[in-house]
Amino acid sequence: MRTHRFRTSLAAILFSLTGSLASSAAVAEGWSDTTLEEAKGQKVYFYAWGGEPRINAYIDWAAQEVEKRYGVSVEHVKVSETGAVVTQIIGEKTAGREDGGSVDLVWINGENFNTLKSQGLLAAPGWAQSLPNWTHVDVNGKPTVLSDFTVPTDGQEAPWGMAQLVFMYDTRVLAEPPRSLQAIKDLVKRQPGRFTYPQPPNFHGTTFLKQALINLIENPEKLSSPVDEATFDQDVAPLFAFLDELHPNLWRKGAVFPNNAAQMRLLLADGELDIAFTFNPSDASSAIANKELPNTIRTFVFEDGTLGNTHFVAIPFNSSAKQGAMVLANFLLSPEAQARKQDPAHWGDPTVLDVAGLEAADRAAFDKLDLGIATLSPAELGNTLPEPHPSWVTAIEKAWETRYGNS
Numbered sequence: 001m002r003t004h005r006f007r008t009s010l011a012a013i014l015f016s017l018t019g020s021l022a023s024s025a026a027v028a029e030g031w032s033d034t035t036l037e038e039a040k041g042q043k044v045y046f047y048a049w050g051g052e053p054r055i056n057a058y059i060d061w062a063a064q065e066v067e068k069r070y071g072v073s074v075e076h077v078k079v080s081e082t083g084a085v086v087t088q089i090i091g092e093k094t095a096g097r098e099d100g101g102s103v104d105l106v107w108i109n110g111e112n113f114n115t116l117k118s119q120g121l122l123a124a125p126g127w128a129q130s131l132p133n134w135t136h137v138d139v140n141g142k143p144t145v146l147s148d149f150t151v152p153t154d155g156q157e158a159p160w161g162m163a164q165l166v167f168m169y170d171t172r173v174l175a176e177p178p179r180s181l182q183a184i185k186d187l188v189k190r191q192p193g194r195f196t197y198p199q200p201p202n203f204h205g206t207t208f209l210k211q212a213l214i215n216l217i218e219n220p221e222k223l224s225s226p227v228d229e230a231t232f233d234q235d236v237a238p239l240f241a242f243l244d245e246l247h248p249n250l251w252r253k254g255a256v257f258p259n260n261a262a263q264m265r266l267l268l269a270d271g272e273l274d275i276a277f278t279f280n281p282s283d284a285s286s287a288i289a290n291k292e293l294p295n296t297i298r299t300f301v302f303e304d305g306t307l308g309n310t311h312f313v314a315i316p317f318n319s320s321a322k323q324g325a326m327v328l329a330n331f332l333l334s335p336e337a338q339a340r341k342q343d344p345a346h347w348g349d350p351t352v353l354d355v356a357g358l359e360a361a362d363r364a365a366f367d368k369l370d371l372g373i374a375t376l377s378p379a380e381l382g383n384t385l386p387e388p389h390p391s392w393v394t395a396i397e398k399a400w401e402t403r404y405g406n407s
Contacts, residue, residue, distance in 0.1 A: 030130025040071040042324030048107035050078020072324040101318030105325040110149040111390035123315035128158040133333035138354035144310040149387040157312035158329045162350040163279040164308035177300040188249040194274040199257035223388035282348030285372020305383025335362035344372045
C-alpha cells in the first residue's frame with residue numbers, strides 16, 4: 001500500500017508542476033488507498049467507438065484483465081459518434097440525474113471534451129494525475145497529454161493514445177505519393193475518382209477538413225483561438241474554394257462519401273482508391289498484418305507536416321462507478337496495456353508513455369515490438385501540427401453541410 005501512497009504523492013507533485021489549475025481538494029478525490037477495494041464488484045459502462053474490430057478486441061482484452069485482476073466488470077458500449085454520448089450526458093444533467101449515470105467512462109477528445117468540461121459535466125479535476133500509472137506519462141515529450149485541442153485537460157481526462165494524420169497508398173499503383181494538399185488535387189485532376197474522404201461530421205472526414213484549413217487559411221494563428229464569427233466566412237473561403245475544385249474529381253464525383261475510415265480503407269484494398277488516410281500511424285501495418293490490406297501498401301505524410309493530437313478517456317460527473325472507471329483508466333495507462341496497444345498485431349496505437357523512463361522489463365516490451373513495414377519512424381512522421389480550437393470543428397462542419405450536404 002505504501003507504493004500507492006508514493007505514486008499518488010508523486011502524481012500530485014507532477015500535477016502541480018505541469019501548471020494544472022486543479023485544487024488539492026480535487027486531487028484528494030482521485031486515487032486513494034481504498035480505491036481498489038471500493039471498485040471491487042462495480043460494473044463500468046465504457047462508451048467507446050465500436051467501428052474497428054481490432055480496437056474492439058483490444059478493449060475486450062482489457063476488460064477481461066481488469067475483471068480478473070481487480071474484480072471490476074467492464075461492458076464496452078459501442079458507439080458510432082461520441083457526440084451522441086455527449087448529448088446523453090447533457091440530457092441526464094438536464095433531467096436532474098446527479099448520480100447513477102449511464103456512462104461511467106467515455107473515449108473522448110477535442111470538441112466533445114470541451115463541451116463536457118465547459119458545462120461542468122465531468123468528474124472533478126485532478127483524478128487523471130492521481131492515477132498510479134500517471135507517473136509513466138510523457139508530459140514533456142508529448143505536451144498534448146495536458147491540452148486537448150488547445151483546452152487544458154486539468155486532470156479531467158486520462159491520456160490513452162497518440163494520433164497523427166497519415167496517408168496510405170499502394171506502391172503498385174503510385175510510384176511517388178502526393179506529399180501536399182496541392183499534389184493530391186493535381187493527382188485527382190489527372191486521375192479522377194481515385195480519392196475521397198468520409199462525410200463530416202465523421203471524425204476522419206472532419207480531420208481532413210481541418211488539415212486542409214491549416215494548410216490554406218491566410219493566418220494559421222487564428223486557429224488557436226475561438227472562431228471569430230465576423231471573419232469566419234473570409235477565413236474559410238480558401239478551404240471551400242479548394243473543395244469546390246476537388247469534389248468533381250472525387251470518388252463517385254463527390255455525390256456520395258464513405259461512411260468512415262474503415263470503408264475508405266476497404267476501397268483502397270479493393271483498388272477503387274489510390275489513397276486513403278487514417279489518424280493512426282500504424283494503421284496500415286496493422287491492416288497488413290490482419291490481411292485487410294496488401295503488403296504493398298505504404299504510408300506517407302505531407303512535407304509540411306500533418307495534424308496530430310492525443311485521445312483520452314474521461315469520467316462523467318454522475319458516473320455510477322467512479323472507482324471502477326479509475327481502475328480501468330489506470331490499467332489502460334499501464335506499460336503492459338500500452339505496449340499491447342502499440343503492437344500492430346493488436347491495434348498499433350502509439351503510446352502516451354515515456355518509454356525511455358520505464359523500468360528495463362517494461363521498456364523491453366516496447367523495444368521488441370515490430371511496428372510493421374508500413375509504419376513511419378518518428379523522424380519520418382515529421383512535423384506534428386496542432387489541433388485548432390474546438391469551436392472550429394462545429395463551425396466548419398456546419399458550413400460544409402450547408403454547402404455540400406444535399407449534393
